[in-house]
Amino acid sequence: MNAIRSILFYVAALVLTPIYCVIGTLILPLPARIRYRIVSTFGWTRLMMWVVEYICGIKYKVEGLENLQGVKPAIICSKHQSAWETMALQMVFPPQVYIAKKELLYIPFFGWGLATISTIFIDRSAGVESRNKMLDVSKKRLNDGFWIVIFPEGTRTEPGAKVKYKKGAADMARALEVPLVPVAHNAGDYWPKNSWMKRPGTITVSIGRPIYPDGRDLASITNAAHAWIEGEVARIRQ
Template sequence: MLVIRSLLFYLIALLTTPLYCLIGVLILPLPPQLRYRIMTQRGWTLITMWVIEHICGIKYVVEGAENIPDRPAVIYSKHQSAWETMALQFIFPPQVYIAKQELRWLPFFGWGLATISTIFIDRKAGARSKEKMVAAARNRLDNGFWIVIFPEGTRIAPGRRVKYKKGGAELARALDVPLVPVAHNAGEFWARNSWWKRPGTITVSIGRPVYPEGRDATTLTDVAETWIEDEVQRISTLPR
């Protein structure tokens, strides 16, 4: 059943992804928040999350939802799989991601990213790129979007740990908004290098906002990292 469920997931994704990416191109003239709702909460992400739950058998519970601020901030999340990139869209208010600009030109995938107001950055541009990123992020906040940051920089397998990058903390300080730490154990059910999706219930834990006042980027990163990693250990289903 595990193999059949996983293959059904990929088959449905193969059918729906090109369709919604084309829809994304057609709706580009619409306001950003409306485009976001069409593509995520009423479109591709909604369908995909339904398939994940009802076909793959992966459900989730959220702890600490009361810690979500009432104004846009930086979502500072653990990154173990592709699952959280979709699930966060239903746990938090409308949000945008920061991605390297090369992804913008990928057929279908890049079109979808552009539709949901992704912030594209040129990593080779150095300080100039950071200035543009901050300006773009401030624009998204002004339009009611939250910013998603995966401080590890890539998906990290459960049980492993890497030092968090300071870019998210630097952005939070530049925008004068808090980091909202998010821990989860999605990688224990949706492994980053596996085709198969293991049924079970993912736990997503949201911590209290970490405010930049009185903290430099290093301290801000360390505080959020410590909470996330400790919480990941608490909710993990791996053998101790």
């Protein structure tokens, strides 16, 4: 049964993704927040999350929403175990953008869709120049009311894996003088990294208190995020 559900998910993705990528291309002249609502809030993301819940049987619950009260657009520093959280975070948080390598922009349909939702593309080979450009664009996105999602592990990790966090999220939080909001979840238990099979169940998403960069170095900010996220993931999985 799980196999059939998983196949239906991919069928839905294959049907809906090209449609919304074309829609996204047509609405590029519209303001960024309106494009986001069309493609994400009321469009592709919401439809795919419906498929995930009602066909794959994967639901979710959110803890710690009170920690977002009074927080202006900031950095979302999230655990990364699957593709699930790239969709679910859009349902949990206010409008947001992702940071992605520029090569993804050239993938037919997928890359067009990323461009539609104001993704921040970076050239990893450009070094300091790429960082400065990323910070400039990120500041503009924050001023436009978008939160910025960063996965500190740099790639998807399996549940229980011990991975050193990169300092990019802390660097951005300090450079732009905004808080870093840690997010833990156990999506990997139901949406495994190296498997196409989805397992029904309820994913827990936990939002921590903002970590403010004032007077802290990169290591201190990164270590604080790492300690909270990993400790919270361990608690969720018990």
